[in-house]
Amino acid sequence: MKLSKSFGKTVREAPADADMISHQLLIRANFIRSTGAGIYTFMPFGYRVIRKIWAIMSDEMDKINGQELWMPNLHPAPLWQATGRWDSVDVLFKLKTGSREYALSATHEEIVVDLALREISSYRDMPQMIYHISKKFRDERRARGGLIRLREFVMKDAYSLDVNEAALDEYYPEMVQAYFNIFERCGVTVTAVNADSGNMGGTASQEFVVIHEQGEDSFIACDNCDYAANVEAASFVREGEKPSQLNELVKVLTPNCKTIAQVAAFIGVETSQTNKAVFYWWTMPGKEENGRFVFGLTRGDLDINETKLRNALGGGELRAATEEEIIAISATPGYASPIGLNVAKDFEDDGVLVIADPSIEAGGNFVVGANDHEYHFTGANYPRDFAITTMADIAQAETGHHCPQCDGRITAHRAIEAGHCFKLGTRYSEAVEATFLDENGRPQPIFMGSYGIGLDRLLAIIVEEHHDKNGIIWPAEVAPYDIHLLHIGKDEEVLETAVSLYTDLQKAGFDVLYDDRNARPGFKFKDADLIGLPWRVTVGKRGLAEGNVEVKKRDADERQLIPVGQLIQFLIDNR
């Protein structure tokens, strides 16, 4: 490609509101252009990188017996209604035309399970793994970070179909390894962590995360062992002992102490010597009218993780309870505890659902609300002084907590989610009765797995990890071109040499970007650094007088003079 003919051009300044480095550099270097919030055009350079990543993914998927196909992006509504996700997936783009309704492809489980229903009839038809690379559309409430969170994006999604859970369990690690291979070939350092499977449903999932302070995800990793998990799935040891002697329950006046920090300071104890109550209104999907009050209880120094709480409840939606709802269960906002409330004995019982974190037993003689305005109790102990409905791990893991696997401490990291693997099990196949006949002629549900990586996000992550103050530094396998060729000055011999190198390098199998513009050298060098191809070859009068051209790797400081005749062999040797 001759730079003088390429579509679009590099710009000196990125839009001021581009916050992430990848966003700034990709715009400046003419890889992407914004078309709307969370909607981008891939310019020719950017699209070449997408195709390079695409090739890596196809290669790794094919190696584990994947078959690439191409599924549609317009999904008839009945397919999504059949799995129940037409109503439960709130980022789904829906279209209506006449009497027909469609969803834009937010993901492709519905299409796959529909295909499986038609194509898989016997255990002999499995195992299968199919995948494709195509557009996804999600009505994100807030697109952000350039290519990090988009409304329209490109995803590689793969789906495995197996006869039973054991077969899925056996295949799953191959996919995880393929994921590590993909990320490694793209030059990205990932950590695999156990994660919550969220709306996807299923039995297990792993997230591939890249540590990044501007990431929107966070995960927990042990400083000492290999324990790692998304905060929504991370556990930790509740440190603290029950006191040997239980104090008496005493009601004390605590004026203006509505927060844990205030009451702890007023009484003169650590926040870990208190209990924290958080109130939610919980609704199961499709049963909005049958909402229930949920009382979440943890030790005062810990926070409730809503996803963990939701999982403890078996799903559904949570929102903060209103003051009226709190008063309606006879609790006092700011001074609440389960003491004196009609606590449900179990989920069937009508009382108040109290979900408590085990941390309320790691300690004792707590300060808790007295359900009376401006009063707290001291010396509160479970189960002596109050009942709960159930105990569950609902507290958020934080930096400094004790690792659940070893003696180490855990640290919370901000991260970008680069990929996700789910063991879906029979969540989708049962919804549409996608079954097959086993060896005994009995119908069995298909066991599915689904595995996704966002290509645009991955491209952005590559830039986040591979750049310097001058521009992008593309890893060789994903670079849009191999060589940035440029000439300096107007000297006839220089021009002729550059033009013939342009042809010869391409004949030797290299992808070459030739800066043939009549521009000053500094200008060309700045552009070369910005675009960030692995090799820069400079033809100038000075070097050529000695029969040399200058070769520089983008990520190295030193330049080498190579005789023109040996350039191709040099580049092949150093590929």
Next chain:
RNA sequence: CGGGGCAUGGCGCAGUUUGGCAGCGCGCUUCGCUGGGGGCGAAGAGGCCGUGGGUUCAAAUCCCGCUGCCCCGACCA
């Protein structure tokens, strides 16, 4: 969806406080000089000041509504 910010030529910005000719840098066109890290000079093109209403002799500037974009949070397959 809650909070905050921004909207002036392709990009980056000034001008808005205190209403009175729409400006600067980069980029673009033409010409000349220059030629190893975004060079210099000269002459040009390009803007309904996001949008709808209002106040006023007069609105980029003041008032009200709307839209778009960015950031934080919530949510997230």
